[in-house]
Amino acid sequence: MKKVVPFAKAQDTSLYGSKAVGLGDAARHGLPVPPGVALSGDLVEAVAAGDDACIEKVTKAIAGLSPPFAVRSSAADEDGAAASFAGQHITVLNVHSADDVPGAIREVWWSANSDAAITYRQRVGLFTRPSVGVVVQTLLDPAVAGVMFTEHPVTGVDERLVEASWGLGEAVVAGLVVPDHFRLDRSGQVLERRPGRKRIAVRPLPNGGTFEEQVAPARASELCLGDAELAALGELALQCEKVYGPRRDIEWAYQDGTLYLLQCRAVTTGKSAGQAPAAPPRDPVAALRRVELFADMDRRQAEQIARLLKERPFAKGETVIVEGTGGAAFFIIESGEATVSSKGVTLATLGPGDYFGEIALIDGGPRSATVTATTNMVCYGLTFWEFRPLIERNGTIGWKLLQALAKRLRAVDQATIAGALQPEATAAAPATPAPAAQPF
Structure with a gap:
């Protein structure tokens, strides 16, 4: 139910999130709240995906507000007594015009799906797909x-x-x-x-x-x-x-x-320890087929996955993923460059067409390396929360993934056996490497 309402009508936490409903309570009781609107989680996700009709719906809803704007997260499980998500879900301040609001909404959506937010969810026992409502207020x-x-x-x-x-x-x-x-x-x-x-x-x-x-x-x-x-x-x-x-x-x-x-x-008690959305990738299917995990998908299967991709910009110097944190998103670089490092040692440089984090789509495990943008960079990302339901509904895609993982495992096993069987005199020589894989 893709909805946007004035604060006074925001009453359903499952739709609009805790922050929006809290501001709605304030408005209904006459407390001095700056004017604003609440966006439901599914509307936010549609705006993040570049849905033109949903972007227009938001633009019309904020037409009566005076700019500049503050765009704040309002996840359904945010700001509770056990988990506040303070510092995890971002606020975008001083959004100068209504045209810049969709880009700010996309930033908020991605902050709730970042490695830091995912790690926090794991720590407080809330490892579920976030429903990220948003509030837009006059700043x-x-x-x-x-x-x-x-x-x-x-x-x-x-x-x-x-x-x-x-x-x-x-x-x-x-x-x-x-x-x-x-x-x-x-x-x-x-x-x-x-x-x-x-x-x-x-x-x-x-x-x-x-x-x-x-x-x-x-x-x-x-x-x-x-x-x-x-x-x-x-x-x-x-x-x-x-x-x-x-x-x-x-x-x-x-x-x-x-x-x-x-x-x-x-x-919080701690009970447990500015641009309009860009176009989708020029050829998302081709981009996916360069990823070893998806290389054997037919075009229809690749299209189903490609429809889930969302743009994610990163500024020069920004950390994309951090070694040791929980991971729940996979990225393909559309433009720009990044470095991969582990324990402070640079391992690789990535550029347009390169990808990282695909294993997180399956196991949600910790990142094995840190990726940092060395230039302004645009990626297209896919989260665990969106990928898993697709696989659960489509056994054929799931089977293709099993085959791809088995192929990767077999290559690693063969390389390990070949290394073990080398004559002692040549043991120091490098074994034939397994196919490139970037699980971080």
Whole structure:
């Protein structure tokens, strides 16, 4: 059900995700939320895949919002008490125009299917395909922003803990500053004020994106909240507890003297340890047939798999996959280059037409190497979550995969036996290598 609705109508977590429904609760109870819309997980996936009709649906839905925009993830199992996914699912800030929103949505979708997010899912016992809703909001340009816990997150003491800094709250959330620190009791009385070192402020750029503005030394150590602002935050904490319950993690911002609620989620307990979508690959079937695992597929079978590919851009210097992390996506390089390394040693250079990570489509196991983009790079990716249902529905494709894996195993066995049978005098010579395989 590909839907996009105003916050006030976002009530189904399975469709829109926890963050969107939380903002919907806020809107329905009159809390000060910046205007925005919620996108269902299947609509987000369709936009990520470049579906023109779905992209148009989103464009129409945000026509009434004032740019710039903040595009945030809202997965169905995000922001719960056992798993917050903080730092895993990205937020794209200061999206300058409606035309740039689909590209930002695609970035959010891929962040939920990244190796880091997959590893986190494995660690907290949520290794299931993510349904990634998205919220699109008008972005504030606040004077001050930060976070507030309605109960001390470390000691559990019944008091409000507030951390604040100049500019956008990402400076606090991302740990870019030492924020001002405040403690309030439930009545709003200030128990502690401790200035931080707020040497930068994250600000929106005129044409999209953000930058880190240097803060004057005197202002860096100046408290950014006074009594009136702290009293309003204490009142907001009471309102949020009334609507959502106790133990809340609140993101907030002050713009033009008005306090806004950006999001409100449960405090995590840790129970378990800007472009429109590009066209699909010029010849996705040919690209797949260069992959050893898919080389023997007929054209119809390759087309079924190729339809699942989604574009994923990487900036120069960006890490694509990390050695030792859980893997759930396979990539074919469309343009650009990357290096492969293990334990700090460079192993190979990859370019257009090369591929990596195909074994993760089958076992979801840890990556055996790190891949880093050495230029701006565009890949086409396929996730375990999309690939597995196709195989479960299509026994013929599954059989072809078994044959390809058996062929690879036989080649490795033959190379091993040949090496073992070499005369001692030539044992130092390299054995005939097995066919190239890149399981990382």
